[in-house]
Amino acid sequence: MAYEVQLGGLSVRAEVREQENGCFEVVVDDHATVVDARFPEPGVMHLVRDGEAFEVDVRAIEDGHEVTLYGTRYSVQVLDERKKALRGFGGGAGGRGGSESIKTSMPGKVVALLVESGQQVSAGQGVVVVEAMKMENELRATRDGVVGTVAVAEGDAVEGGALLLEIAPLDEA
Amino acid sequence: MAYEVQLGGLSVRAEVREQENGCFEVVVDDHATVVDARFPEPGVMHLVRDGEAFEVDVRAIEDGHEVTLYGTRYSVQVLDERKKALRGFGGGAGGRGGSESIKTSMPGKVVALLVESGQQVSAGQGVVVVEAMKMENELRATRDGVVGTVAVAEGDAVEGGALLLEIAPLDEA
Amino acid sequence: MKPNSRPFSKVLVANRGEIAVRVIRGCRELGIVPVAVYSEADRDALHVRQAFEAYCVGPAPSSESYLQIDRILEVAKQCGAEAIHPGYGFLAENATFARAVLDAGLTWIGPPPEAMEVMGDKVTARTAMTEAGLPVVPGTTEPIDDDDEAARIADEIGFPVMVKASAGGGGKGMRRVNSADELASALRGARSEAGNAFGDSRIYIEKCIDNPRHVEVQVFSDAHGNHVHLLERDCSVQRRHQKLVEESPCPVLDQATRDRMTQVAVQAARAIDYRGAGTVEFLLAPDGECYFLEMNTRLQVEHPVTELVTGIDLVHAQLEVAAGRPMPFSQEDIQCSGHAIEVRICAEDPADNFRPCPGQVASYRPPGGPWVRVDGALYPGYEVPVYYDPLLAKLIVWGRDRAAAIDRMKRALREFTLTGIRSNIPFFVQVMRHEPFVTGNYDTGYVERYLGSELRLGEGHHVEVAILAAAIAEHLAERKALETVPGPAKSTSSWAMAGRLKRLGRS
């Protein structure tokens, strides 16, 4: 299958073909490489290419894979035709001008709500405190604005990625 | 479910019931014990019974499980009604009087056949040499008799448990 | 060759995680029956798996389980434990618990409650140590309740100041405050964290010493008036006052300062009639001055580096002296051999501001080979709970000298397999090859100084390998998605593919 692969500013076309012997031929922008890739443990890929050997951690992320080796982590977007099309419709990352969402990136517990719906806040102001793994993290407003929906209450357990509250621009409030 | 459990000379009746909380009630000869059993890693069972904790290796074997803990290995036969019935028909271990089979207990390679079909052998005589994991093992005749079927040739790779040859009693030859 | 008689027959370990495992190992080695306690979230935890007895003491939150003094004592009495080892954190520095243990007729594997009280309150500790002749950091001599008073005092001392929990330790309830307008938020955060962590929300204020190193001295005392030190550890590689890397000896300490610091530490232990393992922490200022910071009246997370350079098993020694025996070594026996480094492996994402990353471990294979030690609570398939500290394991290495230890640590870190959750292992790989660390030229500001720049995880020389790996992983994932219902007519190769995929952790 052929993919558009993006990493940092880089964007290349990659096509993967399986060979009879279990190896993979990967054609990156018309340059073919044969890779002997194995999966000795869950989440671990071992690659041999022209004798050079690499053991990397591979983790599925949205639209691609996160590859870690030698202390460096690469977030690689890998898009096939279908995903590229979906992306085209969906637009870029983050809605400009609209409400901004304060989300927790980790599962934990809401220990304090420092603002309430309708309250005006300024960028950098603490709005909610979430405790996860015994550490408290104060999440701050990412913009000047007015607090809209507050989706959680103090004491709530929240999943990673959960919406906590929204902050609308001043002119929309 | 209820089982006949045999270990060494011991034979008991054991019934296992699951409890709401995920624990098991095991009734052994009318004596009930509650066991909190978990399976943290493949082949590993952790049991807590009245506060006493045991981590054991459990391995399925024919008609039961092999349980290893603290340097001791217990081969436990666990038979339900159906298996007991099958056993009743099948008879005891090893055919008395008939041919005896020389089997290899490990996978390996036949490096030497020291006898041939029709040859008379005495108990203890070397009959075949199997190499496994770089060690040669000479298998010996288990009885006086005559070599019957020879199921392998020198150089053959053999699986664990494979029949190598049979030795018939002298009077049947 | 006769084996020593064991100091106790049964010991309850009132903790979880790697330290509970560490103490249980020590007990097993001395022929002592180790008893674990666990919360409902920890039924499958390694400390439970390695104990000889295990009792559930309550629901997941530590306030309802590991901090339940009555419940823990009830278990201890019920199972016939003779002594309680508290590990670190939780109840380890709680004098009320220590007294309750003693009142129940059990042995407390720790210092006398009086010594804990003096040192447990950072404010009284400062006073006592000033009296004992130790140099202390300028600051308040009593806890501060009132925000306005705090503002006044902070102004008086001069910014930057540190807000610290009176009952504190491990960086919890601690905040650096650069200017007056940050003070209110810092006070609120510190009080709340302190309250949650220690059940005591009092805080105090101290002068902030800029660019100090954190150097601490391991002390050890018995009930017979013997007090020794086991050299120092440098724990300056910290982030938000959480230690990340520790080593012994300190790479920059001259012998004169070392002698002064270790001598003063023994003096502190003697002044409070200490017993067991303790740590006297100092700030080492760039000008070579050192200030008493606090004394931790327990075994430290970083005790293994001291064990590896001295050959002394601190947990064994704790058990021995708790049983009333004289310590099994004297000051002359304690020699520093080689160099040891520890890194704390946590369920944290170093690429995303070290946010906690609990979850299920997919693969776990610790490094092995010469002079590599792993103290941990991990196993393949282990579900890291969200309720507790993110520390999963400590990786400790020894080498003939510091350069050899760093080289060994690099090797061991790259050998460490841990997938399914994100960890800070990649961060340590960066640190071990980062020039300021390699030359020993770092202080407590090191991590924050370089985190966004030279210690960033996002750049490397293996872009092409990453692209190949990601493309192959995606290819296999999509192949699998196409093969929704494998029927009998499928070729074996698609089964093999599915197997591969499964092992890759995609389903």
Added chain:
Amino acid sequence: MKPNSRPFSKVLVANRGEIAVRVIRGCRELGIVPVAVYSEADRDALHVRQAFEAYCVGPAPSSESYLQIDRILEVAKQCGAEAIHPGYGFLAENATFARAVLDAGLTWIGPPPEAMEVMGDKVTARTAMTEAGLPVVPGTTEPIDDDDEAARIADEIGFPVMVKASAGGGGKGMRRVNSADELASALRGARSEAGNAFGDSRIYIEKCIDNPRHVEVQVFSDAHGNHVHLLERDCSVQRRHQKLVEESPCPVLDQATRDRMTQVAVQAARAIDYRGAGTVEFLLAPDGECYFLEMNTRLQVEHPVTELVTGIDLVHAQLEVAAGRPMPFSQEDIQCSGHAIEVRICAEDPADNFRPCPGQVASYRPPGGPWVRVDGALYPGYEVPVYYDPLLAKLIVWGRDRAAAIDRMKRALREFTLTGIRSNIPFFVQVMRHEPFVTGNYDTGYVERYLGSELRLGEGHHVEVAILAAAIAEHLAERKALETVPGPAKSTSSWAMAGRLKRLGRS
């Protein structure tokens, strides 16, 4: 703090299994690029996973891969390796290979081929060592081709005798013969095994010393005429001449015998102008006499026990002296600190005559914590191939004294998780608590003497636990069998059950 320059930039490791992993670790620590070679059966082996480069050298049988001198040299030249480390076994003591390496302009990480030749042939070794003044066991001074001659010589020496491979080592091609009628079978077996293992089927005969201990001295030499010893190891716990447990120091050696033995060992190294790591093996008779047995001109399996009591990294030292540098220590630097014990963990079933048990590893979690070292080639899911030696890993512990080391070994063995295949771990648990071993009162007949009785695996005090575990396991297995096609209407608990079962390894 400046790092030493690395002795080589790239080294090819001509081996597999734990020793290849060990050497690769040493290379990585010194900044050397390690190159692995592998057979088709070893693509997923740990030594391949840990190397920076890896090349397939042929099909699974070692004669077609790891013993392919030309192919290995071709790889070395192609990838630009400067030196070759042979590990132990395979080509490690093959002087033809060593010469070929040197002829190819590469560095041989091992002794000069001439020294290998003298010691590689056990018969010439006996002669040379007799000349050098070492005490040797009475026996033939040249190889024996003819069975009748063998019978005559054996009669002359007097039964029991040992039949040994001239090119031998590691117990391969070795047989004890108690009486004349066993001789023919022993000769056949020894010749065939020797031929397969070493490509040289010549054998010789030696007097059998009854109830000896096997004590060996680690020697180390450089190209500058320096020869030192690193104390002794006791390797008497053997089965069929395969070492199972090794320790340092020897628990019964008096200082006078130690001094004599170590001095004689250095004398042997000097006599053959040795270089690098080597081992001089002795039989220590019950009467205190010691006899030169053989010299192994390579790193031994059991080198870690020496590393742990001396603090010296033998692989690092090998790499340094191979590069022509003087050895980085002198005799005075070598002090014995504490006690170390190693056990060899093999894919063998101790309950069934130690038959080899290759297969797939279901779970693997090595023990950790203080002073526990694991040198191995295992990981969860690893498929142990049938083609090679059953050694999977070595577990090595250190303690302040022998009693502490035994206690630690017990703890570590019980902590070792290894399922899916059968291993000899349970056997070692028995040994560590067996009185003759604990008191140090054992010899090379120890294992065979007690294997069927006191070291039997089949009896224990936990019959009830075994019954409970087996009954629950069966219950879950049958539950699973009943739930053949789980549909959407199934309760979640049956899914949970299936999950449990899967983890139990039943499907």
